[in-house]
Amino acid sequence: MSFNNWSIFKKCKNIVLTEDIKNKLQKYYDILIRENTKYNLTRIISIDDVYEKHFLDSLLFTEAFNLQNQKIADIGSGPGFPGVVIKIFFPNTKILLIESNNKKANFLRTLIKELDLKGINVADQRAEDLSFQLKETFDIVISRAVAYLDIILEIGVQLLKIEGHYILLKGPRAEQEIIDLKNKDLKMGLKLENKQTLEDTGFGIRINLFYKKFQSTASIYPRSYAQIKKESK
Ligand SMILES: C[S@@+](CC[C@H](N)C(=O)[O-])C[C@H]1O[C@@H](n2cnc3c(N)ncnc32)[C@H](O)[C@@H]1O
Numbered sequence: 547m548s549f550n551n552w553s554i555f556k557k558c559k560n561i562v563l564t565e566d567i568k569n570k571l572q573k574y575y576d577i578l579i580r581e582n583t584k585y586n587l588t589r590i591i592s593i594d595d596v597y598e599k600h601f602l603d604s605l606l607f608t609e610a611f612n613l614q615n616q617k618i619a620d621i622g623s624g625p626g627f628p629g630v631v632i633k634i635f636f637p638n639t640k641i642l643l644i645e646s647n648n649k650k651a652n653f654l655r656t657l658i659k660e661l662d663l664k665g666i667n668v669a670d671q672r673a674e675d676l677s678f679q680l681k682e683t684f685d686i687v688i689s690r691a692v693a694y695l696d697i698i699l700e701i702g703v704q705l706l707k708i709e710g711h712y713i714l715l716k717g718p719r720a721e722q723e724i725i726d727l728k729n730k731d732l733k734m735g736l737k738l739e740n741k742q743t744l745e746d747t748g749f750g751i752r753i754n755l756f757y758k759k760f761q762s763t764a765s766i767y768p769r770s771y772a773q774i775k776k777e778s779k
Pocket residue numbers: 621622623624625626627628644645646647650671672673674689690691692701
């Protein structure tokens with residue numbers, strides 16, 4: 547099965563859709579469907595839905611943020627969203643996919659190998675456990691659909707360089723999640739700089755949040771996952 551509705555990518559004005567990219571996306575789709583029964587990766591399987599609700603959705607934040615050659619950590623990549631899609635469209639970025647589920651991490655390794663992607667690696671660990679080993683290493687930390695805002699910010703904050711950006715691809719509850727933070731972002735050295743509200747593509751409105759790290763984060767963060775979760779809404 548092949549995809550034809552390329553006009554949906556016109557929503558992303560700063561991307562160039564080359565034949566190589568089109569071929570890689572097709573291959574990505576084929577591998578995803580082939581491996582889905584084994585790894586339980588996604589409930590979205592129709593080709594049009596995967597391209598729009600996974601591939602395109604992983605890229606829309608680039609309308610509000612300039613991607614070039616940054617070093618990026620994608621926390622909880624699952625089937626590779628957004629990290630693998632970013633790598634396909636922005637090959638000069640350097641990406642670490644952090645995925646705590648071993649099976650999914652194995653899928654990501656297979657995907658990277660079969661797509662012949664370079665400058666992208668997989669860590670099958672919890673992001674918070676990498677905090678001090680990879681402290682202030684990344685220009686960008688990004689995450690889609692992994693945890694409530696107060697939890698995901700604490701889990702990944704130490705990985706981010708000072709002046710780096712934490713980008714959260716969130717759903718319609720984002721506004722409430724910001725309220726529930728109760729300034730925890732500022733306490734950790736993060737400030738909300740921009741908010742991008744996108745039209746509903748079937749999952750409700752997408753709200754992308756752009757935080758900037760204005761100072762080093764105190765070493766009490768991240769606390770144990772149990773403690774973070776206990777305090778969360
Ligand atoms: C709902 S899936 C979302 C996957 C993908 N980002 C997407 O948008 O489709 C959440 C993923 O995050 C992973 N995950 C959850 N907590 C994590 C953590 N602390 N560190 C690394 N991965 C985590 C889970 O194993 C799961 O694969």
